[in-house]
Every structure is written in C-alpha cells, then in structure tokens.
Amino acid sequence: NHQKLEGGNLALERSMHYGIEIRVIRGLKYEGSLTTKIYVYDGLYRIVESWFDVGKSGFGVYKFKLVRIDGQPEMGSTLLKLARCLRTTPLQARPMGYLSLDLSMKKENV
Numbered sequence: 001n002h003q004k005l006e007g008g009n010l011a012l013e014r015s016m017h018y019g020i021e022i023r024v025i026r027g028l029k030y031e032g033s034l035t036t037k038i039y040v041y042d043g044l045y046r047i048v049e050s051w052f053d054v055g056k057s058g059f060g061v062y063k064f065k066l067v068r069i070d071g072q073p074e075m076g077s078t079l080l081k082l083a084r085c086l087r088t089t090p091l092q093a094r095p096m097g098y099l100s101l102d103l104s105m106k107k108e109n110v
Helices: 005-018 075-086
Strands: 020-029 036-053 058-068
Touching: 005 036, 005 058, 020 075, 036 075
Parallel strands: none
Antiparallel strands: 020 036, 036 058
C-alpha cells in the first residue's frame, strides 16, 4: 500500500513546516549486543525538503531531506564505527594523531 501523510510522516511534515528541529536516533547492527542492534543518538536535524516517491516495492513513500545542525559533537554512529574499526583493525583504522603503536619512539623494546 501507498504511505499516507499520517503518524510519523505527518509529524515530520509538520516539523518541516514549522521549522522544528528533530532528534535523530539510528539503529545499528552490533554483534556485542544481546539484541544484535543498538540505538545511537546522532544529534539535531532540520527537515529542509519532503516529497512523495515510488519506493523499491513499487508503492508510494514519503521521503524527507534532513540537514544536521552545525556546532554539535560528532555523531554517535560515527564514533561507534570508529571504535569498532579500532578494535578489529587498529593499524588500518587509526586516525592520524590518535594512536601510536610505539610511544617510546624505539627507546624501549615493544
């Protein structure tokens, strides 16, 4: 069935119309969780555009373009992905300046 402008879709459309910021919480697959899914707060967003489109299943769906509000801490989902990469592949995932594998600069045997 085609989506209708009701419930969550209506709330998003009204938030866009009145300029109300929305909080975004993402559900991510995570093997370390009992439910294999965790929810992470990703910050405040402004809805700048909405439209009705045909989805993959052939039914009409409402879509919304969200823009993250400036000046917020880094997104929780980004930090979680970085932590996951550092745990599994520390040499490939480490950001410059974040991690040194030899803090003594070869003055001690590691």
